[in-house]
Amino acid sequence: MEAREILEVCTPILSRHATTDPHVPSVCTTNERYLHTSPEFPMKRLLAAHAEAADVQVQPDIYQIAPVFRAGEYGTYHNPEFTLLEWYRVGMDHRALMDDTLQLLQHIWQTFDRPWQDAQICRYGVEVQARLGCWPEQATVEIIQAYFDQASRSFPSAIATDLDAALDLFMDEFVLPEFPPDSFTILKDYPESQAALSRLGIDEDRRCVAERFEVYYGSLELGNGFHELTDPLEQRQRFEDDLRKRKTLGEPSMPMDTLLLDALMAGMPECAGIALGLNRLQMALGGYDSIKQVLSFDDQRA
Amino acid sequence: MANYGTNEFKGGLKIMLDGDPHSIVSNEFVKPGKGQAFARTRVRNLKTGRVVERTFKSGESVESADVMDTAMQFLYSDGEYWHFMNPETFEQLAADKTAVADAYLWLMDEAMCEVTLYNGQPLAVTPPNFVEMTIKETDPGLRGDTATGGTKPAHMESGAVVKVPLFIEEGEKIKIDTRSGEYVSRVK
Numbered sequence: 077m078e079a080r081e082i083l084e085v086c087t088p089i090l091s092r093h094a095t096t097d098p099h100v101p102s103v104c105t106t107n108e109r110y111l112h113t114s115p116e117f118p119m120k121r122l123l124a125a126h127a128e129a130a131d132v133q134v135q136p137d138i139y140q141i142a143p144v145f146r147a148g149e150y151g152t153y154h155n156p157e158f159t160l161l162e163w164y165r166v167g168m169d170h171r172a173l174m175d176d177t178l179q180l181l182q183h184i185w186q187t188f189d190r191p192w193q194d195a196q197i198c199r200y201g202v203e204v205q206a207r208l209g210c211w212p213e214q215a216t217v218e219i220i221q222a223y224f225d226q227a228s229r230s231f232p233s234a235i236a237t238d239l240d241a242a243l244d245l246f247m248d249e250f251v252l253p254e255f256p257p258d259s260f261t262i263l264k265d266y267p268e269s270q271a272a273l274s275r276l277g278i279d280e281d282r283r284c285v286a287e288r289f290e291v292y293y294g295s296l297e298l299g300n301g302f303h304e305l306t307d308p309l310e311q312r313q314r315f316e317d318d319l320r321k322r323k324t325l326g327e328p329s330m331p332m333d334t335l336l337l338d339a340l341m342a343g344m345p346e347c348a349g350i351a352l353g354l355n356r357l358q359m360a361l362g363g364y365d366s367i368k369q370v371l372s373f374d375d376q377r378a
Numbered sequence: 379m380a381n382y383g384t385n386e387f388k389g390g391l392k393i394m395l396d397g398d399p400h401s402i403v404s405n406e407f408v409k410p411g412k413g414q415a416f417a418r419t420r421v422r423n424l425k426t427g428r429v430v431e432r433t434f435k436s437g438e439s440v441e442s443a444d445v446m447d448t449a450m451q452f453l454y455s456d457g458e459y460w461h462f463m464n465p466e467t468f469e470q471l472a473a474d475k476t477a478v479a480d481a482y483l484w485l486m487d488e489a490m491c492e493v494t495l496y497n498g499q500p501l502a503v504t505p506p507n508f509v510e511m512t513i514k515e516t517d518p519g520l521r522g523d524t525a526t527g528g529t530k531p532a533h534m535e536s537g538a539v540v541k542v543p544l545f546i547e548e549g550e551k552i553k554i555d556t557r558s559g560e561y562v563s564r565v566k
Contacts, residue, residue: 152406244410244413
Protein backbone atom coordinates (compact mmCIF):
# COMPACT_ATOMS: atom_id res chain seq x y z
CA MET A 77 0.00 0.00 0.00
CA GLU A 78 2.86 2.34 0.87
CA ALA A 79 4.64 1.56 -2.40
CA ARG A 80 1.47 2.52 -4.29
CA GLU A 81 1.02 5.65 -2.15
CA ILE A 82 -2.31 4.45 -0.79
CA LEU A 83 -3.06 6.27 2.44
CA GLU A 84 -4.14 4.35 5.52
CA VAL A 85 -7.33 5.65 7.13
CA CYS A 86 -9.37 4.79 10.19
CA THR A 87 -13.16 5.16 10.35
CA PRO A 88 -15.77 4.41 13.06
CA ILE A 89 -16.68 0.81 13.74
CA LEU A 90 -19.81 1.88 15.63
CA SER A 91 -22.32 3.82 13.53
CA ARG A 92 -25.80 5.36 13.56
CA HIS A 93 -26.39 3.94 10.10
CA ALA A 94 -26.18 0.44 8.72
CA THR A 95 -26.11 -1.37 5.43
CA THR A 96 -29.51 -1.92 3.87
CA ASP A 97 -28.31 -4.98 1.91
CA PRO A 98 -30.99 -7.62 2.65
CA HIS A 99 -28.37 -10.39 2.92
CA VAL A 100 -25.83 -8.57 5.08
CA PRO A 101 -27.06 -8.73 8.70
CA SER A 102 -25.73 -6.02 11.03
CA VAL A 103 -25.05 -6.48 14.73
CA CYS A 104 -27.23 -3.93 16.54
CA THR A 105 -26.07 -2.59 19.91
CA THR A 106 -28.36 -1.66 22.79
CA ASN A 107 -28.17 2.11 22.18
CA GLU A 108 -29.36 2.09 18.57
CA ARG A 109 -25.91 1.90 17.05
CA TYR A 110 -24.65 -0.71 14.60
CA LEU A 111 -21.28 -2.42 14.26
CA HIS A 112 -20.14 -1.88 10.67
CA THR A 113 -20.29 -4.80 8.24
CA SER A 114 -17.61 -3.08 6.12
CA PRO A 115 -15.96 0.36 6.32
CA GLU A 116 -17.34 1.24 2.88
CA PHE A 117 -19.66 4.16 3.64
CA PRO A 118 -17.34 6.30 5.78
CA MET A 119 -14.40 5.57 3.43
CA LYS A 120 -16.47 6.88 0.52
CA ARG A 121 -17.34 9.93 2.61
CA LEU A 122 -13.63 10.55 3.11
CA LEU A 123 -13.09 10.40 -0.67
CA ALA A 124 -15.86 12.93 -1.17
CA ALA A 125 -14.56 15.19 1.63
CA HIS A 126 -11.09 15.26 0.05
CA ALA A 127 -12.55 16.08 -3.33
CA GLU A 128 -14.41 19.01 -1.78
CA ALA A 129 -11.44 20.46 0.08
CA ALA A 130 -10.12 23.25 -2.19
CA ASP A 131 -6.54 23.20 -0.92
CA VAL A 132 -5.98 19.50 -1.69
CA GLN A 133 -3.85 19.14 -4.79
CA VAL A 134 -3.84 15.36 -5.12
CA GLN A 135 -6.79 13.09 -4.45
CA PRO A 136 -5.28 10.24 -2.40
CA ASP A 137 -6.22 6.60 -2.71
CA ILE A 138 -7.14 5.12 0.67
CA TYR A 139 -7.10 1.76 2.46
CA GLN A 140 -8.10 0.37 5.81
CA ILE A 141 -7.74 -2.90 7.73
CA ALA A 142 -10.66 -3.26 10.12
CA PRO A 143 -12.57 -5.83 12.12
CA VAL A 144 -16.11 -6.14 10.69
CA PHE A 145 -19.23 -7.89 11.93
CA ARG A 146 -22.00 -9.96 10.30
CA ALA A 147 -24.66 -11.21 12.71
CA GLY A 148 -25.17 -14.96 12.82
CA GLU A 149 -22.71 -15.93 10.08
CA TYR A 150 -20.87 -18.94 11.46
CA GLY A 151 -19.47 -22.00 9.73
CA THR A 152 -16.40 -23.52 8.12
CA TYR A 153 -15.70 -20.31 6.19
CA HIS A 154 -17.60 -17.77 8.31
CA ASN A 155 -17.21 -16.09 11.67
CA PRO A 156 -19.43 -13.20 12.82
CA GLU A 157 -16.30 -11.12 13.46
CA PHE A 158 -13.60 -11.13 10.82
CA THR A 159 -11.06 -8.76 9.27
CA LEU A 160 -11.34 -6.90 5.98
CA LEU A 161 -8.73 -5.12 3.93
CA GLU A 162 -10.62 -2.53 1.92
CA TRP A 163 -9.14 -0.06 -0.55
CA TYR A 164 -10.30 2.57 -3.04
CA ARG A 165 -8.49 3.67 -6.19
CA VAL A 166 -9.50 7.04 -7.58
CA GLY A 167 -9.91 7.18 -11.35
CA MET A 168 -9.80 3.39 -11.73
CA ASP A 169 -12.63 1.28 -13.08
CA HIS A 170 -13.32 -2.35 -12.09
CA ARG A 171 -11.01 -3.71 -14.81
CA ALA A 172 -8.02 -1.73 -13.58
CA LEU A 173 -8.87 -2.71 -10.00
CA MET A 174 -8.86 -6.42 -10.95
CA ASP A 175 -5.24 -6.01 -12.13
CA ASP A 176 -4.41 -3.99 -9.02
CA THR A 177 -5.85 -6.75 -6.82
CA LEU A 178 -4.06 -9.56 -8.65
CA GLN A 179 -0.78 -7.63 -8.38
CA LEU A 180 -1.22 -7.41 -4.60
CA LEU A 181 -2.05 -11.12 -4.37
CA GLN A 182 0.92 -12.04 -6.56
CA HIS A 183 3.17 -9.91 -4.35
CA ILE A 184 1.89 -11.70 -1.23
CA TRP A 185 2.24 -15.14 -2.84
CA GLN A 186 5.79 -14.44 -3.92
CA THR A 187 6.70 -12.98 -0.54
CA PHE A 188 5.68 -16.29 1.02
CA ASP A 189 7.34 -18.39 -1.73
CA ARG A 190 4.04 -19.78 -2.93
CA PRO A 191 3.84 -20.81 -6.60
CA TRP A 192 1.92 -18.25 -8.63
CA GLN A 193 -0.37 -19.16 -11.51
CA ASP A 194 -2.07 -16.54 -13.63
CA ALA A 195 -5.67 -15.98 -12.59
CA GLN A 196 -8.53 -17.28 -14.67
CA ILE A 197 -11.15 -14.67 -15.58
CA CYS A 198 -14.78 -15.88 -15.82
CA ARG A 199 -17.94 -14.02 -16.70
CA TYR A 200 -20.98 -14.72 -14.55
CA GLY A 201 -23.40 -14.70 -17.49
CA VAL A 202 -21.27 -17.02 -19.60
CA GLU A 203 -20.99 -19.55 -16.76
CA VAL A 204 -24.77 -19.57 -16.38
CA GLN A 205 -25.37 -19.67 -20.15
CA ALA A 206 -23.01 -22.64 -20.58
CA ARG A 207 -25.01 -24.74 -18.12
CA LEU A 208 -28.59 -23.48 -18.26
CA GLY A 209 -28.65 -22.43 -21.92
CA CYS A 210 -29.85 -18.92 -21.03
CA TRP A 211 -28.45 -15.70 -19.54
CA PRO A 212 -29.03 -15.19 -15.82
CA GLU A 213 -31.55 -12.41 -16.43
CA GLN A 214 -33.60 -14.78 -18.62
CA ALA A 215 -33.42 -17.67 -16.15
CA THR A 216 -36.34 -18.58 -13.92
CA VAL A 217 -36.48 -20.44 -10.63
CA GLU A 218 -38.18 -23.32 -12.53
CA ILE A 219 -35.30 -23.63 -15.02
CA ILE A 220 -32.76 -23.65 -12.19
CA GLN A 221 -34.77 -26.12 -10.12
CA ALA A 222 -35.03 -28.47 -13.12
CA TYR A 223 -31.23 -28.34 -13.44
CA PHE A 224 -30.87 -29.30 -9.76
CA ASP A 225 -33.39 -32.13 -10.16
CA GLN A 226 -31.54 -33.50 -13.17
CA ALA A 227 -28.28 -33.50 -11.20
CA SER A 228 -30.10 -35.10 -8.21
CA ARG A 229 -29.14 -32.16 -5.99
CA SER A 230 -31.37 -30.79 -3.27
CA PHE A 231 -33.15 -27.51 -4.08
CA PRO A 232 -34.99 -25.77 -1.21
CA SER A 233 -38.64 -25.14 -2.03
CA ALA A 234 -38.50 -22.07 0.27
CA ILE A 235 -36.62 -20.23 -2.50
CA ALA A 236 -40.10 -19.80 -4.03
CA THR A 237 -39.77 -17.04 -6.68
CA ASP A 238 -36.47 -15.53 -5.49
CA LEU A 239 -34.37 -15.78 -8.69
CA ASP A 240 -31.25 -14.25 -7.12
CA ALA A 241 -31.34 -16.79 -4.27
CA ALA A 242 -31.67 -19.61 -6.84
CA LEU A 243 -28.72 -18.18 -8.80
CA ASP A 244 -26.65 -17.91 -5.59
CA LEU A 245 -27.18 -21.60 -4.84
CA PHE A 246 -26.64 -22.56 -8.48
CA MET A 247 -23.25 -20.80 -8.53
CA ASP A 248 -22.25 -22.46 -5.26
CA GLU A 249 -23.28 -25.96 -6.35
CA PHE A 250 -22.20 -26.03 -9.97
CA VAL A 251 -19.86 -23.17 -10.91
CA LEU A 252 -17.53 -22.46 -7.97
CA PRO A 253 -16.51 -26.13 -7.48
CA GLU A 254 -15.14 -26.13 -11.04
CA PHE A 255 -12.73 -23.25 -10.46
CA PRO A 256 -9.09 -24.51 -10.53
CA PRO A 257 -8.25 -25.53 -6.95
CA ASP A 258 -4.88 -23.89 -6.23
CA SER A 259 -5.07 -20.63 -8.10
CA PHE A 260 -7.12 -17.44 -8.33
CA THR A 261 -10.27 -16.95 -10.36
CA ILE A 262 -12.02 -13.66 -10.96
CA LEU A 263 -15.75 -13.84 -11.58
CA LYS A 264 -16.98 -10.63 -13.21
CA ASP A 265 -20.00 -9.01 -14.85
CA TYR A 266 -22.65 -9.88 -12.27
CA PRO A 267 -26.33 -9.72 -13.20
CA GLU A 268 -27.89 -6.27 -12.91
CA SER A 269 -30.08 -7.54 -10.02
CA GLN A 270 -26.90 -8.24 -8.00
CA ALA A 271 -25.18 -4.90 -8.61
CA ALA A 272 -25.18 -4.02 -4.86
CA LEU A 273 -23.14 -0.77 -4.83
CA SER A 274 -21.57 -1.04 -8.28
CA ARG A 275 -22.50 0.91 -11.35
CA LEU A 276 -24.14 -0.70 -14.36
CA GLY A 277 -22.39 -1.09 -17.70
CA ILE A 278 -22.53 -2.95 -21.01
CA ASP A 279 -20.54 -6.17 -21.50
CA GLU A 280 -19.00 -7.53 -24.73
CA ASP A 281 -22.32 -9.19 -25.64
CA ARG A 282 -24.07 -5.83 -25.25
CA ARG A 283 -25.94 -7.00 -22.16
CA CYS A 284 -26.51 -4.74 -19.20
CA VAL A 285 -24.36 -6.06 -16.31
CA ALA A 286 -23.09 -4.86 -12.95
CA GLU A 287 -19.49 -3.60 -12.99
CA ARG A 288 -18.74 -5.87 -10.07
CA PHE A 289 -16.29 -8.74 -9.61
CA GLU A 290 -15.32 -11.28 -7.00
CA VAL A 291 -11.94 -12.93 -6.37
CA TYR A 292 -11.78 -16.64 -5.52
CA TYR A 293 -8.94 -18.89 -4.47
CA GLY A 294 -10.16 -22.29 -5.63
CA SER A 295 -13.85 -22.08 -4.72
CA LEU A 296 -13.21 -19.88 -1.66
CA GLU A 297 -14.55 -16.34 -2.04
CA LEU A 298 -11.90 -13.83 -0.93
CA GLY A 299 -13.11 -10.44 -2.02
CA ASN A 300 -15.69 -8.32 -3.76
CA GLY A 301 -14.90 -5.30 -5.93
CA PHE A 302 -16.98 -2.56 -7.53
CA HIS A 303 -16.66 0.17 -10.06
CA GLU A 304 -18.35 2.39 -7.50
CA LEU A 305 -21.74 3.95 -7.97
CA THR A 306 -21.39 7.73 -7.57
CA ASP A 307 -24.92 8.85 -8.52
CA PRO A 308 -26.72 9.93 -5.30
CA LEU A 309 -30.20 9.46 -6.74
CA GLU A 310 -29.54 5.93 -7.94
CA GLN A 311 -27.85 5.16 -4.62
CA ARG A 312 -30.95 6.32 -2.71
CA GLN A 313 -33.12 4.24 -5.05
CA ARG A 314 -31.03 1.12 -4.30
CA PHE A 315 -31.23 1.73 -0.53
CA GLU A 316 -35.01 1.98 -0.86
CA ASP A 317 -35.21 -1.15 -3.04
CA ASP A 318 -33.11 -2.98 -0.41
CA LEU A 319 -35.46 -1.91 2.38
CA ARG A 320 -38.48 -3.08 0.36
CA LYS A 321 -36.81 -6.46 -0.19
CA ARG A 322 -36.00 -6.63 3.53
CA LYS A 323 -39.69 -6.15 4.26
CA THR A 324 -40.65 -8.95 1.82
CA LEU A 325 -38.10 -11.28 3.42
CA GLY A 326 -39.21 -10.39 6.94
CA GLU A 327 -35.80 -8.90 7.75
CA PRO A 328 -35.59 -5.84 10.05
CA SER A 329 -35.48 -2.40 8.45
CA MET A 330 -32.18 -0.49 8.70
CA PRO A 331 -31.42 3.24 8.96
CA MET A 332 -29.96 4.03 5.51
CA ASP A 333 -26.77 6.07 5.54
CA THR A 334 -28.06 9.53 4.67
CA LEU A 335 -24.60 10.98 5.37
CA LEU A 336 -23.26 8.88 2.50
CA LEU A 337 -26.06 10.19 0.29
CA ASP A 338 -25.11 13.78 1.27
CA ALA A 339 -21.47 13.03 0.42
CA LEU A 340 -22.43 11.60 -2.99
CA MET A 341 -24.54 14.71 -3.57
CA ALA A 342 -21.50 16.91 -2.82
CA GLY A 343 -19.52 14.74 -5.24
CA MET A 344 -17.43 11.62 -4.87
CA PRO A 345 -14.64 11.08 -7.43
CA GLU A 346 -14.98 8.25 -9.91
CA CYS A 347 -13.30 5.26 -8.31
CA ALA A 348 -13.19 1.52 -7.83
CA GLY A 349 -13.02 -0.24 -4.45
CA ILE A 350 -12.60 -3.73 -3.09
CA ALA A 351 -12.84 -5.55 0.24
CA LEU A 352 -10.67 -8.64 0.80
CA GLY A 353 -11.30 -11.02 3.68
CA LEU A 354 -7.93 -11.29 5.38
CA ASN A 355 -8.76 -14.41 7.41
CA ARG A 356 -9.70 -16.27 4.25
CA LEU A 357 -6.59 -14.95 2.54
CA GLN A 358 -4.62 -16.49 5.42
CA MET A 359 -6.51 -19.76 4.91
CA ALA A 360 -5.61 -19.78 1.21
CA LEU A 361 -2.00 -18.88 1.91
CA GLY A 362 -1.53 -21.48 4.64
CA GLY A 363 -3.69 -24.22 3.10
CA TYR A 364 -6.15 -24.28 6.02
CA ASP A 365 -9.61 -25.92 5.70
CA SER A 366 -11.47 -23.90 8.30
CA ILE A 367 -11.53 -20.26 9.35
CA LYS A 368 -11.22 -21.47 12.97
CA GLN A 369 -7.63 -22.45 12.19
CA VAL A 370 -6.67 -18.83 11.52
CA LEU A 371 -8.56 -17.24 14.45
CA SER A 372 -7.31 -17.12 18.03
CA PHE A 373 -10.81 -17.88 19.33
CA ASP A 374 -13.81 -18.36 17.04
CA ASP A 375 -17.33 -17.17 17.87
CA GLN A 376 -18.18 -20.29 19.89
CA ARG A 377 -15.16 -19.68 22.14
CA ALA A 378 -15.05 -15.88 22.12
CA MET B 379 -44.83 -29.34 18.21
CA ALA B 380 -41.61 -27.34 18.39
CA ASN B 381 -39.90 -25.96 15.28
CA TYR B 382 -36.20 -25.51 14.65
CA GLY B 383 -34.74 -22.65 12.60
CA THR B 384 -31.75 -23.34 10.34
CA ASN B 385 -29.55 -21.44 12.82
CA GLU B 386 -30.31 -24.17 15.40
CA PHE B 387 -29.25 -27.01 13.08
CA LYS B 388 -26.52 -29.26 14.41
CA GLY B 389 -25.49 -32.90 14.27
CA GLY B 390 -27.93 -35.19 16.10
CA LEU B 391 -30.96 -32.84 15.87
CA LYS B 392 -34.14 -34.82 15.11
CA ILE B 393 -36.43 -33.24 12.53
CA MET B 394 -39.45 -34.22 10.41
CA LEU B 395 -38.95 -34.27 6.62
CA ASP B 396 -41.47 -35.59 4.11
CA GLY B 397 -43.43 -37.16 6.97
CA ASP B 398 -40.50 -39.22 8.30
CA PRO B 399 -38.28 -38.56 11.32
CA HIS B 400 -34.69 -37.69 10.34
CA SER B 401 -31.51 -37.05 12.26
CA ILE B 402 -29.11 -34.34 11.08
CA VAL B 403 -25.71 -35.92 10.35
CA SER B 404 -23.87 -32.74 9.33
CA ASN B 405 -24.70 -29.12 8.60
CA GLU B 406 -22.72 -26.61 6.53
CA PHE B 407 -23.36 -22.85 6.47
CA VAL B 408 -23.24 -21.68 2.84
CA LYS B 409 -23.30 -18.00 1.95
CA PRO B 410 -21.88 -15.76 -0.73
CA GLY B 411 -20.63 -12.41 0.67
CA LYS B 412 -23.53 -10.61 -0.92
CA GLY B 413 -26.34 -13.09 -1.31
CA GLN B 414 -28.72 -15.61 0.18
CA ALA B 415 -27.50 -17.91 2.97
CA PHE B 416 -28.27 -21.64 2.98
CA ALA B 417 -27.88 -24.61 5.31
CA ARG B 418 -26.58 -27.62 3.40
CA THR B 419 -27.24 -30.70 5.52
CA ARG B 420 -26.86 -34.45 5.37
CA VAL B 421 -29.80 -36.14 7.07
CA ARG B 422 -30.47 -39.75 8.03
CA ASN B 423 -33.98 -41.12 7.65
CA LEU B 424 -34.52 -42.87 10.98
CA LYS B 425 -37.02 -45.31 9.47
CA THR B 426 -34.93 -46.49 6.53
CA GLY B 427 -31.42 -45.51 7.65
CA ARG B 428 -30.81 -43.80 4.30
CA VAL B 429 -28.60 -40.69 4.33
CA VAL B 430 -29.38 -37.94 1.81
CA GLU B 431 -28.29 -34.34 1.19
CA ARG B 432 -30.86 -31.66 1.88
CA THR B 433 -30.40 -27.92 1.44
CA PHE B 434 -32.48 -25.32 3.28
CA LYS B 435 -32.83 -21.59 2.77
CA SER B 436 -31.51 -19.78 5.83
CA GLY B 437 -34.37 -18.79 8.10
CA GLU B 438 -36.58 -21.73 7.11
CA SER B 439 -38.02 -23.62 10.03
CA VAL B 440 -38.55 -27.35 10.28
CA GLU B 441 -40.79 -29.33 12.61
CA SER B 442 -38.98 -31.24 15.33
CA ALA B 443 -39.37 -35.03 15.39
CA ASP B 444 -40.72 -36.50 18.62
CA VAL B 445 -37.87 -38.98 18.86
CA MET B 446 -36.48 -40.17 22.18
CA ASP B 447 -33.73 -42.63 23.10
CA THR B 448 -34.80 -44.69 26.13
CA ALA B 449 -32.87 -47.32 28.06
CA MET B 450 -34.97 -50.53 28.09
CA GLN B 451 -34.46 -54.10 29.14
CA PHE B 452 -34.89 -56.90 26.59
CA LEU B 453 -37.39 -59.51 27.85
CA TYR B 454 -38.04 -62.10 25.14
CA SER B 455 -38.88 -62.63 21.49
CA ASP B 456 -42.01 -64.43 20.32
CA GLY B 457 -40.60 -64.85 16.82
CA GLU B 458 -42.53 -61.90 15.42
CA TYR B 459 -41.94 -59.23 18.04
CA TRP B 460 -39.16 -58.44 20.46
CA HIS B 461 -40.44 -57.35 23.86
CA PHE B 462 -38.78 -54.66 26.00
CA MET B 463 -39.50 -53.18 29.40
CA ASN B 464 -38.75 -49.79 30.89
CA PRO B 465 -37.09 -50.77 34.19
CA GLU B 466 -38.36 -47.61 35.93
CA THR B 467 -42.01 -47.55 34.86
CA PHE B 468 -42.28 -51.32 34.08
CA GLU B 469 -44.02 -50.26 30.88
CA GLN B 470 -43.63 -52.88 28.13
CA LEU B 471 -43.23 -52.38 24.39
CA ALA B 472 -43.01 -54.68 21.38
CA ALA B 473 -40.61 -53.86 18.54
CA ASP B 474 -41.09 -55.37 15.09
CA LYS B 475 -38.46 -56.77 12.71
CA THR B 476 -37.92 -53.41 10.94
CA ALA B 477 -37.12 -51.65 14.21
CA VAL B 478 -34.92 -54.43 15.57
CA ALA B 479 -33.10 -55.00 12.24
CA ASP B 480 -29.72 -56.70 12.85
CA ALA B 481 -29.79 -55.96 16.58
CA TYR B 482 -31.60 -59.31 17.17
CA LEU B 483 -28.24 -61.07 16.81
CA TRP B 484 -27.07 -59.52 20.08
CA LEU B 485 -30.27 -59.53 22.13
CA MET B 486 -29.83 -61.60 25.27
CA ASP B 487 -32.30 -61.95 28.09
CA GLU B 488 -32.28 -58.89 30.37
CA ALA B 489 -29.76 -56.99 28.21
CA MET B 490 -30.11 -53.23 28.61
CA CYS B 491 -30.68 -51.76 25.15
CA GLU B 492 -31.28 -48.27 23.80
CA VAL B 493 -34.70 -48.15 22.17
CA THR B 494 -35.39 -45.14 19.93
CA LEU B 495 -39.03 -44.18 20.29
CA TYR B 496 -40.92 -42.12 17.72
CA ASN B 497 -44.38 -41.02 18.85
CA GLY B 498 -44.03 -43.62 21.60
CA GLN B 499 -43.40 -46.47 19.12
CA PRO B 500 -40.03 -48.28 18.78
CA LEU B 501 -38.16 -47.05 15.71
CA ALA B 502 -34.77 -48.62 16.28
CA VAL B 503 -33.02 -50.83 18.82
CA THR B 504 -29.34 -50.42 19.74
CA PRO B 505 -27.87 -53.37 21.70
CA PRO B 506 -25.29 -52.85 24.47
CA ASN B 507 -21.80 -52.13 23.06
CA PHE B 508 -20.51 -55.37 24.60
CA VAL B 509 -22.33 -58.66 25.15
CA GLU B 510 -21.22 -62.03 26.55
CA MET B 511 -22.41 -65.11 24.68
CA THR B 512 -21.87 -68.84 24.77
CA ILE B 513 -20.56 -70.61 21.66
CA LYS B 514 -23.02 -73.18 20.36
CA GLU B 515 -20.89 -74.64 17.62
CA THR B 516 -17.34 -74.29 16.31
CA ASP B 517 -14.51 -76.48 15.02
CA PRO B 518 -12.50 -78.22 17.78
CA GLY B 519 -9.94 -75.98 19.43
CA LEU B 520 -6.23 -76.25 18.69
CA ARG B 521 -4.84 -76.61 22.21
CA GLY B 522 -1.92 -74.35 22.92
CA ASP B 523 -2.26 -72.37 19.69
CA THR B 524 -2.30 -68.85 21.05
CA ALA B 525 0.32 -67.38 18.78
CA THR B 526 -0.51 -67.93 15.12
CA GLY B 527 -3.32 -65.37 15.06
CA GLY B 528 -5.60 -67.51 12.90
CA THR B 529 -9.39 -67.40 13.31
CA LYS B 530 -12.37 -69.69 12.72
CA PRO B 531 -16.12 -69.05 12.61
CA ALA B 532 -18.12 -69.67 15.80
CA HIS B 533 -21.93 -69.91 15.85
CA MET B 534 -23.85 -68.35 18.74
CA GLU B 535 -27.27 -69.34 20.10
CA SER B 536 -28.72 -66.13 18.64
CA GLY B 537 -27.63 -67.06 15.11
CA ALA B 538 -24.70 -64.62 15.08
CA VAL B 539 -21.44 -65.86 13.58
CA VAL B 540 -18.26 -64.43 15.14
CA LYS B 541 -14.66 -64.98 14.10
CA VAL B 542 -12.78 -66.35 17.13
CA PRO B 543 -9.15 -67.41 17.73
CA LEU B 544 -8.34 -71.08 17.01
CA PHE B 545 -7.93 -72.04 20.70
CA ILE B 546 -11.57 -71.20 21.62
CA GLU B 547 -13.77 -74.25 22.36
CA GLU B 548 -17.44 -75.00 21.92
CA GLY B 549 -19.46 -74.09 25.03
CA GLU B 550 -17.06 -71.32 26.05
CA LYS B 551 -18.36 -67.86 26.91
CA ILE B 552 -16.89 -64.94 24.94
CA LYS B 553 -17.17 -61.14 24.97
CA ILE B 554 -18.21 -59.48 21.68
CA ASP B 555 -18.23 -55.85 20.51
CA THR B 556 -21.69 -55.49 18.92
CA ARG B 557 -20.68 -52.37 16.93
CA SER B 558 -18.15 -54.30 14.87
CA GLY B 559 -19.38 -57.84 15.55
CA GLU B 560 -15.83 -58.75 16.61
CA TYR B 561 -14.54 -61.09 19.33
CA VAL B 562 -12.97 -59.22 22.25
CA SER B 563 -11.92 -61.85 24.81
CA ARG B 564 -12.73 -65.07 26.61
CA VAL B 565 -14.96 -64.74 29.70
CA LYS B 566 -13.68 -66.88 32.60
